[in-house]
Amino acid sequence: MNLILATDNSGGPEIFSSLQGEGLSAGVPCTFVRLSRCNLACVWCDTAYTWRFEGDARPHRDGIAFNRRVNQVTLSVAETAAAIDRHTPRRLVITGGEPLLQGAALAELAASLRGYAIEVETNGTVAPHRRFDGYVEHYTVSPKLAHSGNARELALDPVRLSAWAAEPRAWFKFVIARPADVEEVLAIQARFAIAPNRIYLMPEGTGSAALRERTSWLADLCLRHGFRLSDRLHIHLYGDTRGT
Numbered sequence: 564m565n566l567i568l569a570t571d572n573s574g575g576p577e578i579f580s581s582l583q584g585e586g587l588s589a590g591v592p593c594t595f596v597r598l599s600r601c602n603l604a605c606v607w608c609d610t611a612y613t614w615r616f617e618g619d620a621r622p623h624r625d626g627i628a629f630n631r632r633v634n635q636v637t638l639s640v641a642e643t644a645a646a647i648d649r650h651t652p653r654r655l656v657i658t659g660g661e662p663l664l665q666g667a668a669l670a671e672l673a674a675s676l677r678g679y680a681i682e683v684e685t686n687g688t689v690a691p692h693r694r695f696d697g698y699v700e701h702y703t704v705s706p707k708l709a710h711s712g713n714a715r716e717l718a719l720d721p722v723r724l725s726a727w728a729a730e731p732r733a734w735f736k737f738v739i740a741r742p743a744d745v746e747e748v749l750a751i752q753a754r755f756a757i758a759p760n761r762i763y764l765m766p767e768g769t770g771s772a773a774l775r776e777r778t779s780w781l782a783d784l785c786l787r788h789g790f791r792l793s794d795r796l797h798i799h800l801y802g803d804t805r806g807t
């Protein structure tokens with residue numbers, strides 16, 4: 564089977580090693596693979612080159628339409644595994660876009676890798692492929708709030724959210740732009756009975772100054788509600804750049 568990946572600045576597949584910048588394994592050296600395509604369209608998405616191709620009229624704050632041919636590359640599972648293997652870290656972060664849209668190929672990929680701890684970054688709207696799920700150490704589930712611009716029915720499916728809440732390997736990470744966004748997190752937390760200790764609040768932002776400003780008030784909100792705080796370490800270290 565094949566996987567459709569995003570491209571890096573050289574036009575090759577976006578497979579790279581970096582420190583995990585967010586969530587549970589922040590600071591840990593990881594190998595990343597970024598898959599193309601997403602079923603949502605967040606106005607502040609920092610990887611719009613995975614989905615906002617020419618002809619897509621859904622709004623994005625940068626207004627850029629990406630050329631599909633330049634920003635997607637198709638690799639076989641074997642080619643993807645070989646490219647992953649050329650990197651040192653044996654913790655693999657599968658991200659996107661929405662990687663679970665390619666679950667069947669990910670099951671083949673995971674079966675062909677040996678000795679990896681696998682984590683997945685997902686928007687929480689797609690059920691994990693049954694066979695792939697057996698290989699996953701943990702999921703970082705990032706449900707999208709109203710400020711993402713997605714229709715609520717697309718972004719917050721109650722059946723899916725209940726399933727993630729019941730999944731002990733799932734950690735939740737909410738992108739927060741304004742203090743009022745946390746009200747939505749509290750409603751989701753209560754409705755699906757998610758322990759606050761499983762929830763990260765992370766500032767929205769693609770620059771250090773914006774992240775710092777938002778972190779300054781997010782810290783208080785985390786302390787008040789028992790949530791965890793996530794930074795975006797890679798943005799401070801490398802800026803908003805592909806392959807980092």
Ligand SMILES: Nc1nc2[nH]cc(C(=O)O)c2c(=O)[nH]1
Pocket residue numbers: 581582583584585595658659684797807
């Ligand atoms: N270093 C680094 N950490 C990350 N954690 C989640 C990322 C993502 O784009 O999903 C990401 C990323 O793109 N880079």
Ligand code: SF4
Pocket residue numbers: 601602603604605607608609610611613614659660661686707
């Ligand atoms: S769900 Fe993630 S990849 Fe998809 S549009 Fe939103 S931020 Fe971008």
Ligand SMILES: [Mg+2]
Pocket residue numbers: 609610
């Ligand atoms: Mg990212």
